Amino acid sequence: MTAPDLPAELKAALDTRLQGLSRTHAAERAAIISKTYRDGGGSAAIRTETDALAYALARMPATYAAVVASLNALREIAPDFAPKSLLDIGAGPGTATWAAAEAFSSLQSFHLVDANRALRALALDLAGGSARLRDLDYRQGEARGALADAEAADLVVASYMIGEIGEAERKALTELMWAKTRDTLLLVEPGTPAGYARIIAVREQLIASGAHVAAPCPHDGQCPLQAPDWCHFTQRLPRSRAHRLLKSAELPFEDEKFAYVALTRAPPAQRLARVLAQPVVTKIEVTAKLCTPDGLDIAKLPRRAKAAYARARRWRWGDAVTITTGRPGDPSTPRLRRGHDGGPPKP
Numbered sequence: 001m002t003a004p005d006l007p008a009e010l011k012a013a014l015d016t017r018l019q020g021l022s023r024t025h026a027a028e029r030a031a032i033i034s035k036t037y038r039d040g041g042g043s044a045a046i047r048t049e050t051d052a053l054a055y056a057l058a059r060m061p062a063t064y065a066a067v068v069a070s071l072n073a074l075r076e077i078a079p080d081f082a083p084k085s086l087l088d089i090g091a092g093p094g095t096a097t098w099a100a101a102e103a104f105s106s107l108q109s110f111h112l113v114d115a116n117r118a119l120r121a122l123a124l125d126l127a128g129g130s131a132r133l134r135d136l137d138y139r140q141g142e143a144r145g146a147l148a149d150a151e152a153a154d155l156v157v158a159s160y161m162i163g164e165i166g167e168a169e170r171k172a173l174t175e176l177m178w179a180k181t182r183d184t185l186l187l188v189e190p191g192t193p194a195g196y197a198r199i200i201a202v203r204e205q206l207i208a209s210g211a212h213v214a215a216p217c218p219h220d221g222q223c224p225l226q227a228p229d230w231c232h233f234t235q236r237l238p239r240s241r242a243h244r245l246l247k248s249a250e251l252p253f254e255d256e257k258f259a260y261v262a263l264t265r266a267p268p269a270q271r272l273a274r275v276l277a278q279p280v281v282t283k284i285e286v287t288a289k290l291c292t293p294d295g296l297d298i299a300k301l302p303r304r305a306k307a308a309y310a311r312a313r314r315w316r317w318g319d320a321v322t323i324t325t326g327r328p329g330d331p332s333t334p335r336l337r338r339g340h341d342g343g344p345p346k347p
């Protein structure tokens with residue numbers, strides 16, 4: 001599985017560019033850009049070379065980690081998937097392209113699209129030092145226009161992008177992205193209720209067009225979660241010194257919350273249950289909230305079911321896991337007890 005920290009050559013390229021920069025100015029720009037995002041604005045606030053670099057230094061490690069985590073989940077479900085071509089929509093500084101290149105050694109061609117001139121320039125500059133990525137093709141323009149005559153790709157990715165466009169535009173772009181997907185379309189969004197809602201909307205739209213869900217859901221049915229609950233995951237990533245300085249942060253790591261969906265043309269060969277929150281481990285049992293092919297469940301794995309208990313102790317939020325439904329009275333296999341929307345299981 002791919003590690004969540006930026007590849008060494010990308011880290012080095014960012015650090016080199018930071019050297020010629022006033023850290024105070026970069027931190028100010030990063031703060032303004034972050035505030036614009038928090039207030040619902042998009043990447044339009046990123047206009048200059050410094051803005052693009054400040055954005056990349058502040059956000060690229062976290063969005064990279066979220067894309068890597070989503071690709072790792074996809075690879076677990078589809079271990080034979082070996083895409084040759086990538087289309088990265090709303091590519092910005094090239095984050096998802098770097099992540100996909102790390103995750104799939106099979107990738108040979110990289111096509112990126114973005115409306116933002118400053119981010120495109122930075123992406124080309126960063127990729128220039130990479131033997132693998134230096135020949136990437138990066139179109140500048142509105143996604144729909146730029147995609148219209150683009151060739152279809154095995155893997156299409158839009159990471160932290162669809163939140164920047166309106167609903168009607170998103171629907172049209174979703175249709176176009178799917179039309180350009182030969183095998184798998186991956187969408188990654190912030191792990192907020194709003195990010196999840198966008199993921200669910202795309203998921204529903206494309207299932208209606210014949211898509212299947214490879215991850216995180218082990219089914220193509222309606223999401224069983226009900227508000228105020230929402231499906232999201234978290235990825236811990238290291239913070240470099242530059243990253244900490246730019247964000248005036250103390251901790252040497254941060255946790256990125258994200259939501260994602262990987263949609264495929266063919267149904268996935270396996271459907272594993274997904275752990276939807278960090279399991280609670282006590283000396284008596286492990287309790288885990290799972291999305292299963294049959295819906296939402298709270299798995300109770302008692303300590304007396306030794307092997308299952310030992311396995312479940314290692315489960316982490318976001319993992320795909322195999323569960324065995326035990327027979328009543330059989331302590332050797334776990335019992336699943338259907339809960340309601342993550343609430344306490346019914347007796």
Ligand SMILES: C[S@@+](CC[C@H](N)C(=O)[O-])C[C@H]1O[C@@H](n2cnc3c(N)ncnc32)[C@H](O)[C@@H]1O
Pocket residue numbers: 042043059060063064089090091092093094095096113114115116119141142143144158159160161164165
């Ligand atoms: C938050 S950034 C994410 C960048 C990158 N995918 C990442 O994960 O780091 C969103 C990107 O989407 C691009 N974008 C938003 N709307 C777009 C559109 N209609 N056409 C093309 N690019 C768009 C922005 O310019 C920006 O680079």
